[in-house]
Amino acid sequence: MPVAIITGASRGLGLALATGLAEAGWRLVVDARDAAALEAAVAWIGDARAVPGDVTDAGHRTALVAAADELGGADLLVNNAGILGPSPQPRLGEYPLDVLRSVYEVNVVAPLGLVQLALPGLRERGGAIVNVTSDAAVEGYEGWGGYGSAKAAVEQASNVLAAEEPAVRVWWVDPGDLRTRMHQEAFPDEDISDRPLPETVVPAFTRLVTTRPPSGRIRLAEITASA
Template identity: 80%
Template sequence: MPVAIITGASRGLGLAIAKGLAGEGWRLVVDARDAGALAGAVAELPGVTALAGDVTDPGHRAALVRAADELGGVDLLVNNAGILGPSPQPRLADYPLDVLRAVFEVNVVGPIGLLQWALPSLRERGGAIVNVTSDAAVEAYEGWGGYGSAKAAVEQASRILAAEEPSVRVWWVDPGDLRTRMHQEAFPGEDISDRPLPDTAVPAFLHLLRTRPESGRVRLSELAVPA
């Protein structure tokens, strides 16, 4: 029974991935900042250890890895937790720098700090890291300078990590536009009901884990998933 750490698992893509992995027999260590929401979201999932906390907290990051080690060690780390920043999103000329620091702290520093704790186990077990990214990391969308530049930093860090850690698979995964609360925050007042639900991305995600391609950027919508 492999073990995965999934951050930001109380809703959206993180919760969808947790459900998918639990259905495949994985044991999970999951987190989110809202303890009540996290407990309610994963209450019916088997083999789940839920630890409420913030990925920017070094003590919380260490606790996540300790919990996974108690289950046998980390086979998969899914860095999914993130924040958009202000909604509506400001232009870079007007972006509050204290908020920009917070966006980078959650979206970049937190995931790197967590993988530093997890790497010894991942190396030993030939595991994998999934850093959730976005097309905003590679496309220049007006108003996306904060979130997009943070995700661009995640992608470059992932490339370097893949070069430095050949025994570990590193995928920076673009799930596409999904009907999540964060996506709604990115388009305040707009109808995003045409976007697919997060659960629709899970088959491609599971296919990625089964096939274990070389480290690299992955767009889930482009994976050829067997029927």
């Protein structure tokens, strides 16, 4: 049974992906900052080991990889945990720099730190890394400068990592607009009920990790369309 680490798995996309992989026979190590919410999520997911904590904590990242090693070692790392930043999102001209540093710490630095710890095992097992990104990384949406530029950094880091680590698949994955709490925070005064639920992209994600295409930027909607 393959093993996956999925961060930010207590709700939204992370919970949906974890549930889908568990149903497909994966063993999971999952995390979230809210321990109670994570335990509730694990009860829903099924075969998953909960490691509550903050991905910006180096000790927590070590614990995630250690938990996966106890199950035989991670074959897949999904860096899904992230933060939006202020809501409503400020324009770059007024963006508080201390908050911007936090957005980068969670969305860019912490995922790379987890990658660095997991890489030796992923190389040995020919594993894969999924860094969850967004169209805000490549489009100039007004008000999305903080989150979008952080995701752009994730994309370029993933691009370079793919060139440096030929033994590991590296995918930076755009799941599309989904009906999640983070997406609602991005549009606090709007009704986002027209957006699809996170569960709708699980078949495309499962197909991705099963067919293992070459490293690169992946739009899950395109996998769904071609399935």
